Amino acid sequence: xxxxxxxxxxxxxxxxxxxxxxxxxxxxxxxxxxxxxxxxxxxxxxxxxxxxxxxxxxxxxxxxxxxxxxxxxxxxxxxxxxxxxxxxxxxxxxxxxxxxxxxxxxxxxxxxxxxxxxxxxxxxxxxxxxxxxxxxxxxxxxxxxxxxxxxxxxxxxxxxxxxxxxxxxxxxxxxxxxxxxxxxxxxxxxxxxxxxxxxxxxxxxxxxxxxxxxxxxxxxxxxxxxxxxxxxxxxxxxxxxxxxxxxxxxxxxxxxx
Amino acid sequence: xxxxxxxxxxxxxxxxxxxxxxxxxxxxxxxxxxxxxxxxxxxxxxxxxxxxxxxxxxxxxxxxxxxxxxxxxxxxxxxxxxxxxxxxxxxxxxxxxxxxxxxxxxxxxxxxxxxxxxxxxxxxxxxxxxxxxxxxxxxxxxxxxxxxxxxxxxxxxxxxxxxxxxxxxxxxxxxxxxxxxxxxxxxxxxxxxxxxxxxxxxxxxxxxxxxxxxxxxxxxxxxxxxxxxx
Numbered sequence: 492x493x494x495x496x497x498x499x500x501x502x503x504x505x506x507x508x509x510x511x512x513x514x515x516x517x518x519x520x521x522x523x524x525x526x527x528x529x530x531x532x533x534x535x536x537x538x539x540x541x542x543x544x545x546x547x548x549x550x551x552x553x554x555x556x557x558x559x560x561x562x563x564x565x566x567x568x569x570x571x572x573x574x575x576x577x578x579x580x581x582x583x584x585x586x587x588x589x590x591x592x593x594x595x596x597x598x599x600x601x602x603x604x605x606x607x608x609x610x611x612x613x614x615x616x617x618x619x620x621x622x623x624x625x626x627x628x629x630x631x632x633x634x635x636x637x638x639x640x641x642x643x644x645x646x647x648x649x650x651x652x653x654x655x656x657x658x659x660x661x662x663x664x665x666x667x668x669x670x671x672x673x674x675x676x677x678x679x680x681x682x683x684x685x686x687x688x689x690x691x692x693x694x695x696x697x698x699x700x701x702x703x704x705x706x707x708x709x710x711x712x713x714x715x716x717x718x719x720x721x722x723x724x725x726x727x728x729x730x731x732x733x734x735x736x737x738x739x740x741x742x743x744x745x746x747x748x
Numbered sequence: 749x750x751x752x753x754x755x756x757x758x759x760x761x762x763x764x765x766x767x768x769x770x771x772x773x774x775x776x777x778x779x780x781x782x783x784x785x786x787x788x789x790x791x792x793x794x795x796x797x798x799x800x801x802x803x804x805x806x807x808x809x810x811x812x813x814x815x816x817x818x819x820x821x822x823x824x825x826x827x828x829x830x831x832x833x834x835x836x837x838x839x840x841x842x843x844x845x846x847x848x849x850x851x852x853x854x855x856x857x858x859x860x861x862x863x864x865x866x867x868x869x870x871x872x873x874x875x876x877x878x879x880x881x882x883x884x885x886x887x888x889x890x891x892x893x894x895x896x897x898x899x900x901x902x903x904x905x906x907x908x909x910x911x912x913x914x915x916x917x918x919x920x921x922x923x924x925x926x927x928x929x930x931x932x933x934x935x936x937x938x939x940x941x942x943x944x945x946x947x948x949x950x951x952x953x954x955x956x957x958x959x960x961x962x963x964x965x966x967x968x969x970x971x972x973x974x975x976x977x978x
Contacts, residue, residue: 746749
């Protein structure tokens with residue numbers, strides 16, 4: 492793989508995050524490569540979700556959260572005053588641990604984002620976006636005959652794919668996933684993992700996962716965090732077969748504790 | 749090295765290493781018996797060497813089954829993954845060492861004590877080198893000692909050199925004594941088997957290197973085995 496040809500989607504530079512007096516992240520430096528899956532792993536409270544939420548400024552809603560350093564998306568500082576956060580979040584979508592479809596129809600769930608971003612002029616635009624997004628999320632065949640049914644009536648795995656369809660409906664560049672499979676059964680998990688693999692062709696994906704096997708399966712780059720520090724960042728293949736850092740090794744082999 | 753949080757996994761890994769040590773001990777012993785039976789034309793000892801091969805084969809199967817089960821159950825990562833994979837490979841090398849020792853013992857009967865005196869000491873020396881290699885490589889595995897493994901890996905050239913000279917001697921002997929070709933062929937195979945045992949020890953050395961360092965030993969091994977064609 493000629494890695495140096497792949498562009499940096501994100502450049503995280505010397506990022507420190509505080510929740511009030513408590514520092515959650517220390518001097519984080521990470522490059523997220525375009526059209527790759529980057530996995531963030533580490534024990535609970537290590538800061539991996541905090542970093543994920545910095546990438547689309549989800550931490551803005553937490554008053555006590557303060558961040559220093561630079562997070563550049565395509566070279567542009569996303570914390571700069573010039574950035575419109577709503578626009579940023581359209582470029583950087585998010586999928587959460589628990590599937591959280593709106594209490595609306597399947598159709599409306601998908602078309603909601605494109606509507607508020609003014610992407611729909613005619614109903615046919617919406618139809619097209621719904622079909623494409625659901626197809627990309629691998630859900631179309633299962634729901635095409637009941638687009639008017641409530642999204643909340645789907646199975647957990649289907650709901651999560653609906654949320655992914657909703658996230659990609661606004662044509663984002665990046666999808667952030669916060670433990671997207673932790674509430675799903677193994678088959679639904681396999682479907683999401685297969686989907687992640689397909690989605691990386693079009694999107695850049697950053698995933699937080701507690702399953703190391705999942706990180707090993709779906710990602711090309713893995714970052715291991717511990718106590719708010721980035722301990723090791725490298726090719727996933729290397730991290731899981733031959734990590735350079737003892738802490739990483741202890742964690743991924745189940746020795747940490 | 750910290751221990752695993754899951755103690756059963758820790759025990760399984762230890763058990764696997766112990767089985768390798770046990771296989772290694774048996775292979776070493778079998779080789780010793782085979783060489784000695786060749787030196788002394790001792791049929792009884794040769795028979796014992798042949799029979800003891802079964803226990804090694806049985807252990808190899810056990811190691812394989814347990815390793816496969818561990819991969820399925822524990823989904824090992826990093827050092828653990830490398831250790832388990834390497835254990836499977838090493839058990840296969842040890843099984844081969846056992847087979848080769850058995851083969852030497854089988855030939856003792858065919859050779860029937862006719863080894864020319866000039867060659868006996870050469871065989872003893874080869875046997876000693878092979879035994880030392882096997883012993884040292886098992887120690888290196890038990891201690892995860894890469895440096896020790898590399899020494900075994902490098903020293904194999906001595907065994908190769910000795911094999912070369914024995915090969916020449918046997919050939920010379922056959923040229924002069926046409927009616928000795930039959931047992932000399934067996935003698936040659938016995939020498940070749942000892943030389944192959946050294947190669948298996950170097951395989952194990954390479955695997956220890958991979959297990960500990962996570963990288964293949966990439967340099968070409970020093971060789972003095974010029975005769976070897978395939």
